Amino acid sequence: MKLTTKGRYAVTAMLDLAVHQHHDTVALADIAARQGISLSYLEQLFAKLRRRGLVASVRGPGGGYSLALPAAQISVAQIVMAINENIDATRCGGEKNCHGEERCLTHQLWSELSRRIYEFLDGITLATLVTEPEVQEVVLRQAKRPKLGVPRNEIAHGSSYEKADLS
Amino acid sequence: MKLTTKGRYAVTAMLDLAVHQHHDTVALADIAARQGISLSYLEQLFAKLRRRGLVASVRGPGGGYSLALPAAQISVAQIVMAINENIDATRCGGEKNCHGEERCLTHQLWSELSRRIYEFLDGITLATLVTEPEVQEVVLRQAKRPKLGVPRNEIAHGSSYEKADLS
DNA sequence: CTAATAGTTGACTAAATCACTCGGGTATGG
DNA sequence: CCATACCCGAGTGATTTAGTCAACTATTAG
Numbered sequence: 121m122k123l124t125t126k127g128r129y130a131v132t133a134m135l136d137l138a139v140h141q142h143h144d145t146v147a148l149a150d151i152a153a154r155q156g157i158s159l160s161y162l163e164q165l166f167a168k169l170r171r172r173g174l175v176a177s178v179r180g181p182g183g184g185y186s187l188a189l190p191a192a193q194i195s196v197a198q199i200v201m202a203i204n205e206n207i208d209a210t211r212c213g214g215e216k217n218c219h220g221e222e223r224c225l226t227h228q229l230w231s232e233l234s235r236r237i238y239e240f241l242d243g244i245t246l247a248t249l250v251t252e253p254e255v256q257e258v259v260l261r262q263a264k265r266p267k268l269g270v271p272r273n274e275i276a277h278g279s280s281y282e283k284a285d286l287s
Numbered sequence: 288m289k290l291t292t293k294g295r296y297a298v299t300a301m302l303d304l305a306v307h308q309h310h311d312t313v314a315l316a317d318i319a320a321r322q323g324i325s326l327s328y329l330e331q332l333f334a335k336l337r338r339r340g341l342v343a344s345v346r347g348p349g350g351g352y353s354l355a356l357p358a359a360q361i362s363v364a365q366i367v368m369a370i371n372e373n374i375d376a377t378r379c380g381g382e383k384n385c386h387g388e389e390r391c392l393t394h395q396l397w398s399e400l401s402r403r404i405y406e407f408l409d410g411i412t413l414a415t416l417v418t419e420p421e422v423q424e425v426v427l428r429q430a431k432r433p434k435l436g437v438p439r440n441e442i443a444h445g446s447s448y449e450k451a452d453l454s
Numbered sequence: 455c456t457a458a459t460a461g462t463t464g465a466c467t468a469a470a471t472c473a474c475t476c477g478g479g480t481a482t483g484g
Numbered sequence: 485c486c487a488t489a490c491c492c493g494a495g496t497g498a499t500t501t502a503g504t505c506a507a508c509t510a511t512t513a514g
Contacts, residue, residue, distance in 0.1 A: 124472070132393045147489065155392065161474055167491070180482030181488040196396065225322065226299045228421045229363065229411065236407055240400060254395045291501070314460065328503055334462070347511025348459040 121197070121238060122204035129157050130165045130203045131196055137175070138191045138246040139259050145177075145184030154262050165203060172202035192247035197238055288364070288405060289371035296324050297332045297370045298363055304342070305358045305413040306426050312344075312351030321429050332370060339369035359414035364405055 136151045148166060152159040166185060169175045176188045187194065249255050303318045315333060319326040333352060336342045343355045354361065416422050 126473075128393060128397060129473095131396070132391060135392050149489080158474065160476075163491075164474085170491095177490060178482090179480075179488090179490050182483065183481090183489050185490085224299060225302050225422055225425050226295060226416070227425075228419065229298070229416065230295060233404070233407060237400070237404060240403055244396065249393070249396065252395065255392055258392050258394075293501075296502095316460080325503065327505075330461075330463090331503085337462095344461060345511090346459090346461050346509080348513070350460050350511075352461085 121201060121234065121241075123200060123237075124204065126165070127200040127203045129155075129161070130169065131199050133157065133162060133165065134169070134174070134187075134194065134199050135246055135249050135255070137185060137187060138194075138250050139255075141187065141191070143184075145182070145186050147184040150184075169199070169202050172198075174198065174202055187246070190247070191250060192245050194246045195242045196244045196246075196249075197242035200241060288368060288401065288408075290367060290404075291371065293332070294367040294370045296322075296328070297336065298366050300324065300329060300332065301336070301341070301354075301361065301366050302413060302416050302422070304352060304354060305361075305417050306422075308354065308358070310351075312349070312353050314351040317351075336366070336369050339365075341365065341369055354413070357414070358417060359412050361413045362409045363411045363413075363416075364409035367408060 132155050133151050136155055137146055140146045140150075148162045149159055151157065152162050166175060166177075170177055170185075173188055174194055175185045177183070177185050299322050300318050303322055304313055307313045307317075315329045316326055318324070319329050333342060333344075337344055337352075340355055341361060342352045344350070344352050
């Protein structure tokens with residue numbers, strides 16, 4: 121599993137979708153405006169989410185996206201993995217970078233860490249997040265300023281550049 | 288905090304150092320041979336570890352590195368942070384990428400994750416690792432094949448490319 | 455003294471990845 | 485038929501990774 125701002129954007133967008141579920145569908149443009157993410161970038165992310173069956177789409181005017189599953193059945197781990205398609209088998213467990221064709225000294229450490237992170241992220245669903253008071257507070261704040269007219273260019277300057285992976 | 292193969296190499300090398308503590312010093316060339324890491328690369332890593340006061344060095348023939356602290360006082364988190372000098376304050380907590388100059392929807396989630404990972408890695412010291420049966424097994428295997436003559440070129444092809452960050 | 459050892463430093467590099475943008479599609483409701 | 489919204493692929497600049505190379509400096513054995 122990998123953790124980049126890409127994955128974080130995806131989770132944020134999915135949470136926005138979950139929050140606005142009461143509409144039939146939510147347009148990406150709305151999510152883009154509310155969360156300050158570039159529209160074209162969102163399109164990229166949602167293409168992957170759709171391929172993984174996490175969201176469903178309706179085309180044409182009035183169309184948009186909706187969750188393909190109940191919010192309680194979509195975990196953060198699922199979203200992150202959908203985005204960072206890690207068919208990335210080149211892993212310490214049986215590979216050469218582990219030195220002598222076997223486990224390296226710290227193999228166990230990293231795999232245990234990976235397990236913990238996965239467990240944490242898999243234990244949190246969109247439903248969990250929606251009920252979080254901290255989240256609701258932000259939702260409320262965003263509702264008061266319904267449409268900040270963000271020019272198509274000046275959005276989403278992710279200044280921080282941080283990653284997190286774990287096989 | 289960031290987690291890359293760089294940090295992993297550092298932890299592996301430090302663990303090797305801890306395992307061979309009975310010698311006064313351990314030469315980087317020995318670590319390089321045992322762990323299959325390029326010598327020049329190790330030099331880079333140990334320069335940082337030294338600046339952070341985690342290792343001490345002795346120059347000249349017979350010289351090498353040793354732990355600057357008891358193994359029980361060096362945690363994995365310290366090593367990783369020494370390598371990925373993250374004076375990297377550009378974080379969600381008070382930055383613009385969090386959208387409306389305040390917390391973004393998922394701020395809490397990521398900071399909680401970061402906390403957990405840090406706690407996990409800070410709870411494990413070199414002393415912990417040395418006593419790990421899995422580690423001892425690998426050490427034993429490496430001891431049986433004391434010097435595999437690795438030509439200076441064909442070392443350290445880290446095929447996997449994975450990162451892990453968490454502010 | 456001098457050669458060999460071993461750490462110290464800095465500049466450099468190829469390849470990969472990230473975080474996007476751009477431009478054009480295609481379905482669909484009014 | 486046209487505006488809306490999803491769909492898709494290619495391209496790009498900046499950054500990072502995972503190193504390499506070359507030239508030091510300190511120390512010790514002989």
